[in-house]
Every structure is written in C-alpha cells, then in structure tokens.
Amino acid sequence: MKVDFYNNFTSEQLMTFGVFWNVLPMIAGLLVHLAFSAAVFNDANRLQNEQGNLAFVNAWLWSLAVLVGGVFVALAYWVIHHSSLAKH
Template sequence: MDFYINHLNSNQVMAFGLMWNILPMLGALLVHLAFSAAVFNDANKLQREQGSPVLVNAWLWSLAVLVGGVFVALAYWVIHHSTLARR
C-alpha cells in the first residue's frame, strides 16, 4: 500500500498545514461578520421603533459583536429580546 505521503516535499506539507490552520479562522471571521450585521440591522430596527438600543447606539453594538463575537451577540440578545428585558 502506497499512501503518497512519501512523494510530498516539505513545501507542500507546509502549505497543507497552513490551509487547515487558516480555515477555522476564516470560518470565525464569517460568523463574526454575520452576527455583527444581524445585530446592526436589529439595533437599527429597535432605534426606529423604540427610540434607541440599550447602553449604546447600533454602530457600537455592531462593532462590539464584530470584536467579541457570539458572546457579545448573546449579551445583546439578553439585554434586548429575552424575558429578562421585558421586566
């Protein structure tokens, strides 16, 4: 059985390793961008309907989600849309 691993040179092995290290980072970047865009749209909708989002404006919530990711998006949801926000 020949697995062709012996036929790869060191540059090909490095490129393969870099690809598998970069793919999760690209996935995380896409998730951050998607959540940030969703929060921005929702915060703008809240601003039109209720006056303004809690604590800061839509741009700052969007920037916070872009940097902080899913955890900041969860905090946004808890503050604005959970049953805790309705009390």
C-alpha cells in the same frame, strides 16, 4: 507493503497543506463574526427606529462590539434586548 503517506509529498506541499488547515478555521470565525455583527446592526437599527433607544449604546457600537467579541457579545445583546429578562 507499508505505504508512507508523507514520502509522496515535498516539504513545500506539506507546509501548504498545514497552513491551509490552520487558516481555514480563522476564516470561518471571521465570517461568523461578520454575519453576527451585520445581524445585530440591522436589528439594533430596527429597534432604535421603533423604540427610539437601545440599552447602553447605539447600533454602530453594538455592531462593533459583536464584531470584536463575537457570539458571546451577540448573546449579551439578545439577552438585553429580546429575552424575557428585557421585558421586566
């Protein structure tokens, strides 16, 4: 006896299932961008208050750059401000 998975669902149910699994990674990516952006904003504000300046731009622009660019821009922020390369 062969059981066909797709014969038990309507085309609308299959379309909803497909859309859900395609949108889920986008929502996860958006949440990651928001979290990294908020973390960079908090850290940049702290650095700005303690040291008086940041490399290149202020906290708002670093946060906006991370919001748009994601993890790679957050990595660049960390390298510029917190790595051993930044200390030299």
